[in-house]
Amino acid sequence: MPTIREVAAAAEVSLATASRVLSGTRRVTPELAERVLAASRELGYRTNLVARGLRRQRTDTVGLVVPRIANPFFARLVQELTCLLQPDERVLLVCDAQDSVEVEAEALHALVDRQVDGLIVVPSSGAASRAALTAAAANVRLVQVDRVVRGAGLDLVAADHAAGIDMVLDHLAGCGWRRTLYVGASEDDSAGRERLAAYRRAVADGRTEPLAEPLLGSFSVAFGQQAGAALVRRALAGTAVVAGNDLIALGLLDALHRAGVAVPEEVAVTGFDDVGFTDVSAPPLTTVRQPVAEIAAGAVELVLAEDGPREPVEWRFRPHLVVRRSTDPRAQP
Amino acid sequence: MPTIREVAAAAEVSLATASRVLSGTRRVTPELAERVLAASRELGYRTNLVARGLRRQRTDTVGLVVPRIANPFFARLVQELTCLLQPDERVLLVCDAQDSVEVEAEALHALVDRQVDGLIVVPSSGAASRAALTAAAANVRLVQVDRVVRGAGLDLVAADHAAGIDMVLDHLAGCGWRRTLYVGASEDDSAGRERLAAYRRAVADGRTEPLAEPLLGSFSVAFGQQAGAALVRRALAGTAVVAGNDLIALGLLDALHRAGVAVPEEVAVTGFDDVGFTDVSAPPLTTVRQPVAEIAAGAVELVLAEDGPREPVEWRFRPHLVVRRSTDPRAQP
DNA sequence: GTGAAAGCGCTAACAT
DNA sequence: ATGTTAGCGCTTTCAC
Numbered sequence: 001m002p003t004i005r006e007v008a009a010a011a012e013v014s015l016a017t018a019s020r021v022l023s024g025t026r027r028v029t030p031e032l033a034e035r036v037l038a039a040s041r042e043l044g045y046r047t048n049l050v051a052r053g054l055r056r057q058r059t060d061t062v063g064l065v066v067p068r069i070a071n072p073f074f075a076r077l078v079q080e081l082t083c084l085l086q087p088d089e090r091v092l093l094v095c096d097a098q099d100s101v102e103v104e105a106e107a108l109h110a111l112v113d114r115q116v117d118g119l120i121v122v123p124s125s126g127a128a129s130r131a132a133l134t135a136a137a138a139n140v141r142l143v144q145v146d147r148v149v150r151g152a153g154l155d156l157v158a159a160d161h162a163a164g165i166d167m168v169l170d171h172l173a174g175c176g177w178r179r180t181l182y183v184g185a186s187e188d189d190s191a192g193r194e195r196l197a198a199y200r201r202a203v204a205d206g207r208t209e210p211l212a213e214p215l216l217g218s219f220s221v222a223f224g225q226q227a228g229a230a231l232v233r234r235a236l237a238g239t240a241v242v243a244g245n246d247l248i249a250l251g252l253l254d255a256l257h258r259a260g261v262a263v264p265e266e267v268a269v270t271g272f273d274d275v276g277f278t279d280v281s282a283p284p285l286t287t288v289r290q291p292v293a294e295i296a297a298g299a300v301e302l303v304l305a306e307d308g309p310r311e312p313v314e315w316r317f318r319p320h321l322v323v324r325r326s327t328d329p330r331a332q333p
Numbered sequence: 334m335p336t337i338r339e340v341a342a343a344a345e346v347s348l349a350t351a352s353r354v355l356s357g358t359r360r361v362t363p364e365l366a367e368r369v370l371a372a373s374r375e376l377g378y379r380t381n382l383v384a385r386g387l388r389r390q391r392t393d394t395v396g397l398v399v400p401r402i403a404n405p406f407f408a409r410l411v412q413e414l415t416c417l418l419q420p421d422e423r424v425l426l427v428c429d430a431q432d433s434v435e436v437e438a439e440a441l442h443a444l445v446d447r448q449v450d451g452l453i454v455v456p457s458s459g460a461a462s463r464a465a466l467t468a469a470a471a472n473v474r475l476v477q478v479d480r481v482v483r484g485a486g487l488d489l490v491a492a493d494h495a496a497g498i499d500m501v502l503d504h505l506a507g508c509g510w511r512r513t514l515y516v517g518a519s520e521d522d523s524a525g526r527e528r529l530a531a532y533r534r535a536v537a538d539g540r541t542e543p544l545a546e547p548l549l550g551s552f553s554v555a556f557g558q559q560a561g562a563a564l565v566r567r568a569l570a571g572t573a574v575v576a577g578n579d580l581i582a583l584g585l586l587d588a589l590h591r592a593g594v595a596v597p598e599e600v601a602v603t604g605f606d607d608v609g610f611t612d613v614s615a616p617p618l619t620t621v622r623q624p625v626a627e628i629a630a631g632a633v634e635l636v637l638a639e640d641g642p643r644e645p646v647e648w649r650f651r652p653h654l655v656v657r658r659s660t661d662p663r664a665q666p
Numbered sequence: 667g668t669g670a671a672a673g674c675g676c677t678a679a680c681a682t
Numbered sequence: 683a684t685g686t687t688a689g690c691g692c693t694t695t696c697a698c
Contacts, residue, residue, distance in 0.1 A: 051691035282615030
């Protein structure tokens, strides 16, 4: 690959002039500029962004760490972020923490060492991720997304999870589902905790009537299936099952279907996230759609902000209720 | 952030000695090594991998370009690749081509300019991606995955799509489904073309009896729904619908379900990929599981191989048939 | 406006 | 085994 030195030689100008033309940093006489551009085209010159990064002390690169890419919500996040960054010639370095704070810590190091201009992180744990995140944030601007490590003094961009749960409960009440049961995760995950807390608040306020204490497992299809299988042995009829996310909800629907429980005639089910296949489940799932595009845009804006140190901010975006048949027989489709 | 220079000064050794200790490139007297390590720890030193990359002419970085990350198959691929690379301190630069060859070309440039050690690409188009891929491959080792640009002389790692379709048809025949209908994509995508070609070969060989000409649209849930809605107006009973991928199959199941067509009693449906939610559809979907882990491992091996230029290789991995209820009422679950 | 030269942080000759 | 020094490819003072 040709270097800028060879381009300068071919155009018979100095290295500095070639650099100015190619990086557009300063005005250059049109004639010289044309010669440089011609030589560059001729040789098929491409700027070495590693060298530029070293010199400029910025790499036009953003790091992302998520607990698990296979989770469709995080996959959507990756998609939104890459698409937001690419028009500005920036690129996303992606790491998968494999739901492990150790792997997460290594990933953060790998990204900081590569001099990323900013770091977007969905913390794997609400508490155990604290140390690694704080250390990383000392060296590079860091934004938390979706989940939060409390007390770390770091920016956060996320959906208003509590509002989402309230929307679900309002909708259920409106359809006549007074009795509810929350099935979520006990994981050390702030998004899940906020949803659960919102549900408990509603119970305390008498806005819904719990069939039993919340059932807590993990945010997976498997747990939803298991919970569903356990539930059908109870007197469930007339209850709306509020799942902590879509994976659990899809597992629940599957288990109820197998057991011959009619949804939404006997039991209602709701989810959370609305990524994935919530519109082709049987029945289609009423759920809360996360504002992924807004969250991604907010994260990019914060992580690339040029301002100096400031108070940490918390940006919440309102999710949207998507009503489908799993709660309302009249819903189309 | 401290530089290696400061570490050397603190340890009272030369720059070179500090570098040798910290990069482990050469033996150093234990006592000096200890001093360097202590100083490094003391100062919280971290190697600047941009500088190292410039000097070593390798960045421990691999680029990936996929047509669309939101496709669960590609999301799984990203996950497998990141997990394979992270133990070796390597990192994945991910770009989404947004199903556009223009965006794909820009992404390839962005990655080559960042001096990635290798490039893993799922070409967006079988033909139109050729130029950009060939150009990129001139500068860096490039491996195609899943789909192939023919005649470009580039390595390929993929599932044996034809074998997958044969497995499906054998299974269907074994269950008594003689008559079949293929619903796939007309996209310029070699994986889809190989599946379609395998189906046509089976028809020509009399291994299956087509209800009609293959229905071709796109690899999406929406097309599956649309195709399903169109199909229910025909005399479909007794036919096995072979979908080109799971998205189409899930759309088909949804449309058939809405129209009151019983699967698998009246009609069978099969998919391809087995990522996503094929086990919680109603009914669970018989499909072909792509050997994603093997594909990812093969791609990494090839892309990081140290050998010089050689003949392009084509590695095919055998997929697995996963039988579920959508073709066989006796299937568990 | 242009060129010469320094230097980003690191590693690898080369010399000792 | 250790130190000195050049240089990876680029941008950016600093002089003119």
